[in-house]
Amino acid sequence: MSAKLEIANLNKRFGGLVAVNDVSFNLEPGEVVGLLGPNGSGKTTVMNMISGALACDGGIVRINGTDITKMKPHKVARHGVARTFQLVRPLPTLNVSENVMLALAFGKQRHWGRTAREMAEDKLAFVGLAGRGQEKVGDLTYIDQKRLEMARALASDPDLLLLDEWLAGLNPSELQIGIDLVRHLQDQGMTILLVEHIMEAVRALCSRCIVMSAGEIIAQGACSKVLQEASVIKAYLGDDHA
Structure with missing residues (x-):
């Protein structure tokens, strides 16, 4: 119940807007990795391209060595990819x-x-x-x-689970229930890509994180180090806090 995810040079445009620009990263089997960044940074667009909900304008997505870049969502699911959405429907x-x-x-x-x-x-x-x-x-x-x-x-x-702000909107006790549930999956060896704004959850669950801003990756590595980088603080809080 784990997968290796490989993303290389992923690109997506919406008219003149570059939503994702040359994004590359890997997830090893059994990893839980945070995909972070301020609103509008391109995180959900990356999730949508991995799951097949959006077509890529360039780049490659592989799951366990299989190229799923141009597959429709139902075919991506058959290759072991599942996701949640920001809004429960x-x-x-x-x-x-x-x-x-x-x-x-x-x-x-x-x-x-x-x-x-x-x-x-x-x-x-x-x-x-x-x-x-x-x-x-x-x-x-x-x-x-x-x-x-x-x-x-x-x-x-699934072998790969994409969680898009699954913990958003929960009160503190509910948040702990949600963290415990994801941790249970983590203990079972599930590979998880976690888009989240709640740093308590990121620190509790993620071995490392990837930070995006304006469609590009600006930092990646161990969460404890990445979240202290000036470029990350600037992206979230502005120049006065960097």
């Missing part, structure tokens, strides 16, 4: 279990019927929603919607 006409069952049809292995139902319950139990599969998604609290989002991502049996 469960399917409101389906119950909690059915939301997870739908994801089970698009992973490395396709599952249907009773097998899918049983596997969905296993994923829900893993994220802390045991026995709640028949509930309406609209009745879930925010943290439980986040749990459901994680269960859907894990349902595809």
Whole structure:
């Protein structure tokens, strides 16, 4: 349950705006790495290109040596890549279990019927929603919607998990629950790329981090060192704090 991610010279333009400019980095199997930067720095665009939601204008994305750069999202998923999104968007006409069952049809292995139902319950139990599969998604609290989002991502049996601000909007006690859940995946050897603004979570979970600003990587390395670099402080707080 781990993958090697290789990104080389990734580029993306939106008209005259360069959103991602020549971005390159690797994740080793089992690593949890933070992809950081101020709003608008290109982090989510990188996530979208890895997952196939956006086409690249240049560069290469490889998972376990396989080039997935031009694949559609459902094919990327079959190569072991799953993600969460900044905004949780469960399917409101389906119950909690059915939301997870739908994801089970698009992973490395396709599952249907009773097998899918049983596997969905296993994923829900893993994220802390045991026995709640028949509930309406609209009745879930925010943290439980986040749990459901994680269960859907894990349902595809990923080797690489992309977490896009999954911990955002949680209160302190909920944040600790979220950190513990990601740490559980970390202990199981999952490879995770984590986009996050909550430094408490980054320091708790990430062995190293990659910092972007204006579409480019400005620093990468051990979190304790990178977060103290003048270029990183300037990107987040401005010249007066650098």
